[in-house]
Amino acid sequence: MQIADALRLAIQHLNAGRTAEAAAVCARILEVQPANPVANALAARAARRSGDPARARRHVDAALAAAPDYPPARDLDAQLAADHEPVDVAERAYRRLLTLDPSSWSGWYDYGNLRQVRADDPASSVAPYRRALAVAPAEDRPAMNLATAALKLADTTAALAVCQGVLARQPSHIRANALAVTGLYDLGRAEEADRLVGWGSLIRTYELPLPAGYPDIAAFNRALAAAVRAHPNRRDDWDPTKRAIRGGALVTDVLKHDDPAIQGFARALAVVLDRYVKDLPAPATDPEHPHLRAIPAGYALDAWGNILGEGGHQSGHIHNLGWLSGVYYVEMPPAVQDDDPERAGWIEFNRPGYGIPDTGRATLRTLKPETGVLALFPSYVWHRTVPFTGGGERISIAFDLHPR
Template sequence: MTLNYDTCSPVFRPATVTSIDLPPRAVQFEPEFGKGIELTTQSPEAPALPEHYREILVLMKEGRRKVAEERCRTFLADAPTDADLMALLASIVVERGEIREAETLLGRAIALAPTEPVPWINLGRILQQGGRWGEAITHYEHAVNLFPTHPQLVATLGQLYQRANRFADAEKQYRAAIENGAKPAIHVQLGMVLLRQDRVDDAIDAFNTAIRLNPKLAAAYGNLGNALQKKNDMPAAAAAYEKAVALNPKDTISFVSLGMAQLKLGQARDAVEVFERALALHGPERRAAAWLPYARAQEFGEMPAGYRAEIAELVSRQPLEVPEGYASMAELNAALAAALEEDPTTVWEPRGKATRKGGQTGLLLDAPREPFIAFEKVLRKAIDAHFDGIKIQPRHPYRGMVPKTYHLDLWGTLLSEGGHQHSHIHVGGWMSGVYYVSLPATLGSGGESKDGWIEFGHPPPEFEAVFEPQTVTYEPREGDAFFFPSYLFHRTLPFTGEERRISLAFDVKPTSWR
C-alpha cells in the first residue's frame, strides 16, 4: 500500500499561463519554487527604469492594460530591437490569452538578449502549459547551459526529467540547484527521485534536510511518510502524515496517505472516515475513491453491495476509427507495433511501475511522431465523444465533472511470455485507458481461460485483504480501447506464448471543466 506522491504520474503540474514575469529592468524575480505564475513588479518610480518603462508599468498597475499595450507597441515600433520591451509586451498579451504572440515575442527577446534569464523562464512556462514537453526539455537544456548556476532553471529541468521518468538526470539537476542556493523545497524533489530509484535511506535524509531547513514544509513530512512506508514503519509514517496535515490542512495528498497508513495498521474504521471526508471536502480525490471500497470491506469483511456492477458501468469498450493516411486499423496497428518495438525510451522491468516481464516506453507525445500523431487524433475524437455521453452525477468521483480541455499522456507496454501488470491505479489521471495494438494468439478465449485479459477490482498484491475481491474481467481485442476512471484498480493476467502482448496506455489530465 505504499504510495509515493509521484508513483503513477510525475509531480510537475504546470500553472495556467495567465501572467508571466516582467523583463529584468521591471522585475525583482525570486518566486517560491513550484508556485503558480506571479506578476511581481518593481515600483514604477524606481530610478533605474527608463521613462517609457515607468509609464507602461503605471498603466498596468492602474489596470489600464489596453492602453499599456498600445503604448508598448508604439515604443517597440520606434525601437524594434529592444528585447526588454518585447518581453514586457509578452507579459501584457499573455493575460488576454494571446499565447502564440507571447511565445513569438519571447523568442525574439531571447535571440536579441540571450543572457537574460527571465525570457527563458517565461517561454519555458508557455511550452509547459501547452503540453509541449519535448520542446520544454530542449528549451531548458539550452537555458541551463547558458545559466548553469540559476537555481530555478536548473530545478525546473529536473522537474521535467522527473516527469519523463529520467530520475538519475533529475537527481543531478536537483543537486546542482541545491548547490546554487535553491529553496528547501528542492530537497523534497531530490528525495522523491531518490525514492523512485529505491534509495530509501538517501530519500529520508533528503526529506529530513528539508525539514531542518524549513520545519513548516508540509510536503517534506508527507514525502517522509512515503519513505517510511517503504521501510514498513507504518506508525512513524502515520505520524509524518499527521504532521503534514497539521501544517497544511488543505494537503489532501497527505490526508489520504494518513488514511492508507491507518488501513495498513488495521484501523479500517479510521481509514474509512478519512477517505469519506476527503471525498466530501475535496471532490474527486483519486486515491480516496480507489481505497474507500476496500477500507469498508476490511471493516465489514465483504465488498460493498453493487461494487462489481459499478465497475461494469464505469468501464467502457471503445473501438477507434481508422485514422487519415491509413487504409485500415491493421495497417495502423502494424505501424504502431513496429514503432513501439524500436522505441529508444523503453525500460524493461521499470522501477516503481506495475509492469513485470515486460517493458514500458517513455511518454510518446512529448516529442510526437508518426504513427502516434495519427493515433492521438482518433483517440482524442473517441475521448471527446465519450465525454459528450457522460451524464453529470453531482459528487460522483468520476461522473461529477467532465473535462473540457485536457493534456494526454501516452505510453506503450510490451509484455513477453508470463508478462503482466499487477493491480494499480493512475493517481495523476482523471480518466485512463488502454488500446490494444498486437495480441498473442495464445490469449485466453473465455470460460476458465482468461490469460492476458484485463481485470478490474482486485486490490494490489501487498494489500492483505480479509474479504473476497469482486472483479470484472474483459477480453482485449486488437483495435479496441477501454476507457475507465483512473481510480479503478486494474491489472493484466499473465499469458503464455512467444508473441508479445503490445498495448498503448494513456491518462487524461484535465486543464478545464465543462
C-alpha cells in the same frame, strides 16, 4: 545586482521551473560569497532537480558548514539522505530537521514516506503523517499516504475517514476515490463501491473506427504495431518506481510521431472518446457521482505505448492525473485465450495495488483484451494485467484524458 536581489531572482527561476537559469545565478553569487548558505541551498535544489546528486550534496554540505541550523539546508540534507543513504542515516537527518523545524509539514510528510516506503513500516509512518496534517490539514499528499498506510494496517475505518475528508473538499480526487473504493469493499459495502466503479456504465469497451487507407482493422493494427515497435521514443529501460509496467518496453508520448498509422489512431481515438462522453449517464441521474460530476468541457490527452513480452505485466495501479483512462489493444500473444482459467494477459479491475493487501472482498472484474478494441474506465479504478507465458508480444497504447 545586489546579493539579495540575485537570490530573489534564483528563487523565481526555481519556482518557474527554470533550473539552469537558477543554477547560473547561484554560481555567480557563490563566486563572490562561496559560503553563502542560501545560495548553496538554492544551488543544491537546482542540482537535485537536474539529476546531479553529487553536486547537490556538495552545496548542502557547504550550506551546513556555514549555517548548521539553516532549515532549508537541513531539509535538503534529509531528502538527499532519503534518496541515496541507508534508512537509518536518512532517519537521523529527518530527526535533526524536525527538531529544528517542527512546523515543517513537508518534512513530516517526507519522513512518513521514508518509514512507509523505504523502511516498509507503515505503522511507524502514521504518526509523521498525522503531524503533517496537524500543521497543514488541507494538504492532500499526507492524507492520501496516511490512508494508504491505514489500509495496509487493516485500519479500514480510519482510511475511509481520511478519504472522505479529502473528498469533502475535492469530490473527484482520483486517489481518494480509489482508496475509498478499496475501503468500501473491505468494509462489506460492495454496492457503494460498485456504484463508484461503474462496470458496464462507466467502464466500457468500443471498437476502433477503421482509419482511412487500410483495408481492414487487422492490416491497420499490423502497421500500428510496427510503428510502436520502431518509435523513436521507445525505452527498454525505465524507473519501476514511477511506472506500473513490469518487463518489456515503454514508448513515451506515443502520439507525437508523424507515422501514418499513429496519426490515424489519434484521429480514430478522438472519435471514440467523444462517443464515450455522449454515452455516459446524464449527470443529473447521479449528481454526486465523482466521475459524472467532473465531465470536462474540453480535454487534453497523454498517451504511451506498452510492449510486453513473456512474463511482462502491469502491476495494480490507478492514473492520478486523469479523469478517464483507457487502453487500445494492438497485438496480443497466443496465450490470451477465451477459455483460459488463469486469464493470462487479461486486464483485471478492482484489485488494489501500491502494496495494499488484497482482502478478497472486492468485486473483481476481468476483460479479455481483443485487438481493435478500446477499454475505457474512470482513472480512479484499480487495474492490472495478468502475466502471460508462451511467447509473443502484448502491444497496447494506454492514455489519460484530463480537463484542459
